[in-house]
Amino acid sequence: MTRKIFIAATGQNSGKTTTSLSLMHLAGKKYGRVGFIKPLGPKPVDFNGLQVDKDAALMAGVFGLEGDIQYMSPVVLHPGSTKKILDGEIRREMLLEKILQATAKLEKNCDFLVIEGSGHSGVGSVIGMSNARLAGLLGAPVMIICGGGIGNAVDSVSINLALFRQEGVPVKLVLANKLIPEKREASIRYLRLAFAGADFKVDGGFNYSPILANPTLSRISKILGQPLQGDLKEATRIVHHVQLGAASAQRVADLLEESSLLLVNSTRDELLVMLSSLYNFPEYRRLIAGMVIPGLAPVSKITKKILDDSNIPYIRIEAANSQVFSSIKDDVSKITVEDREKITMIRSLAETELDFEAIDALL
Structure with a gap:
């Protein structure tokens, strides 16, 4: 029985x-x-x-x-x-x-x-x-x-x-x-x-x-309805912190925590370039899980090239920072087969x- x-x-x-x-x-x-x-x-x-x-x-x-x-x-x-x-x-x-x-x-x-x-x-x-x-x-x-x-x-x-x-x-x-x-x-x-x-x-x-409770980059991509770009092998990486990239570039770097996802507006060229560069240093790779780039203004061509060349995982979405932040924070991570x-x-x-x-x- x-x-x-x-x-x-x-x-x-x-x-x-x-x-x-x-x-x-x-x-x-x-x-x-x-x-x-x-x-x-x-x-x-x-x-x-x-x-x-x-x-x-x-x-x-x-x-x-x-x-x-x-x-x-x-x-x-x-x-x-x-x-x-x-x-x-x-x-x-x-x-x-x-x-x-x-x-x-x-x-x-x-x-x-x-x-x-x-x-x-x-x-x-x-x-x-x-x-x-x-x-x-x-x-x-x-x-x-x-x-x-x-x-x-x-x-x-x-x-x-x-x-x-x-x-x-x-x-x-x-x-x-x-x-x-x-x-x-x-x-x-x-x-x-x-x-x-x-x-x-x-x-x-x-x-x-926190590992079970927090979302992966792939999950955040699904939440926002936009594809993950950059290093797709990092799609299953778990995001432990979500940080708004609103301060100066140096201040954002100083505040990085383990496996952080940074929300950086599409007009913040200097911050996008800095994080792309830091991502390729081993001591920062563990801190930077990736970026979400909200904003209605397009990312400049030279910044986009630096982003893509660095292979940093990122999600581009034409929406306000506050809207994107709320969508991520309000979501409760669900387990998927991936x-x-x-x-x-x-x-x-x-x-x-x-x-x-x-x-x-x-x-």
Whole structure:
């Protein structure tokens, strides 16, 4: 009989996908056949000619599950899908049947199945397909991922527990993610005290990691909708700091931090030239991840040639500095199959920060 677990969360950006990647990796070391399904996918992407949820595409790419992709994302919501379901143009029963059939197919072929929900327990309720209802429909015990605080974590977990209990779904584990390392033990202890007597286990997940939280140059290129130019081999480099190149050239150089992305207006020729030159010195290469060059005015021809000759990674966008800065800062970095450094790190951290045997014993 297939062992399975439904990964839920108290909200977005809690580390659900990171946890799913980790469980897939750890389960693969114990079980011969491990599978993944995102029953209800709210974020469609193209994968080998099929429209699937981005998380299913990620798992297929990382774990070589391309042959199962049609089952890994049975229902994908597109703009307008919700209204069509409510209007009866798309039958809810047909969608639920697709999810059941896909899950049954994967259960037949897998020893361990990771089922990833979408957001909090109530997501999907508008079409009668909440995470809580789907977990119950699929007969899967639940792991709830929450943030690493105390009060907010307890409040949000309690709200989500109510809907799972209403659907009669067993919650087996609450996993606190993005813990501050020096507060990890204390945070877990207080969460356990807050949930003392509950019929589920409370444990710690991943510590907060800037590497996992911060975007790559490739991700920033996608955020801004403009191509990365220069050294494309640096596309997977992780940006740890975003700095506005508004001060004098010397001051900007003095303020450089590890793996900084600099926003330099297209009219700041002297700064663009200086950073292009510094990029080729080893002591500055580690500090300068690349540049974003906003501004409506064109970059001068001679500056553009210096930029290109230096091979510094850069993104050119015709927009205001403030708009570009906000777009980057407001984005929460998501893992893609190209983020090899992050994926390798997740696999490594999973070995020490997650107790798979304890999780498996709860199922």
